Amino acid sequence: MDFDRDIPAEIKDVALxxxxxxxxxxxxxxxxxxxxxxxxxVMQAQPKFVTMFSSRKKRTYIIKISHWFDFKGKRMPIQDLPEDVLVGWIGHELGHIMDYSKKSNWSLILFGIGYLTSKSFVISAERVADTYAVNHGLGEYILATKDFILHQAGMSDAYIEKIKRLYLPPEEIIYLMENILVEEDG
Incomplete structure (x- = not known):
């Protein structure tokens, strides 16, 4: 696959x-x-505002990535995280873009309002992005990312609780992965 992208060199391989x-x-x-x-x-996907009112085919999306990651109290460049963790994290953000790319301009505006004003809307949107990633074969990477955040990165208890509240738990990801395998076999 030939993606002609603006990707910083530090993360180009994992993004591709x-x-x-x-x-x-x-x-x-x-x-x-x-x-x-x-x-x-750490990362955030969104439509580029100046293209939000263009047709779906002419929209541009941005994935914003923090250049730094606080790992067990030490600041390190994001590209120094394990590759499977970064692939999963970017894969989740690309799940958002898959979702956005199917929405009309009006639906995107309503989505933005919902995301900014409703916790239940945020939970739904984050779980949709995880589901897109799993359904596109990134389940193992999503699990690696969640394991890293929940058990290895030394994140604050508040951040860990936020992740548990907003995103699919590992058990649901495994369930989705098993059902994809069943569908492929059946």
Whole structure:
């Protein structure tokens, strides 16, 4: 697959690996940028505002990525995280883009309002992104990312509780993975 992307060199290989699981995004414009102003998150996917009112085919999406990650109290470059963790994290963000790319302009506006104003809406949106990632073959990577965040990274208890509340738990991811395998075999 040939993705012609704006991807920082530090994460290009893992971003291309994650993108390879989403052949339907081949012709979708996605910019990967380092951003130090992410509020309480490591990565964030969204439509580029100036293209939000364009047709679906002409929209551009941005995946903002924090350049730094606090690992067990020490700051390290994001690209130093384990590859499978980064592929899973980017794969989750690409799940958001799959979801956004199916929405009309009006639906995107309503989505943004819902995301900013409703905790239950955020939970639904994050679980949809996880589900897209699992359904596109990234289940093992999503599990690696969750395991890393929940058990290895030394994240604060508040952040771990947020992850548990908002995203699919590992048991549900495994269930989805098993059902995909059953469907492929059946």
């Amino acid at each position: 690996k994650a993108l390879s699981f989403y052949p339907k995004l081949k012709d979708v414009r996605i910019e990967f940028i380092f951003n130090e102003n992410l509020w309480k998150s």
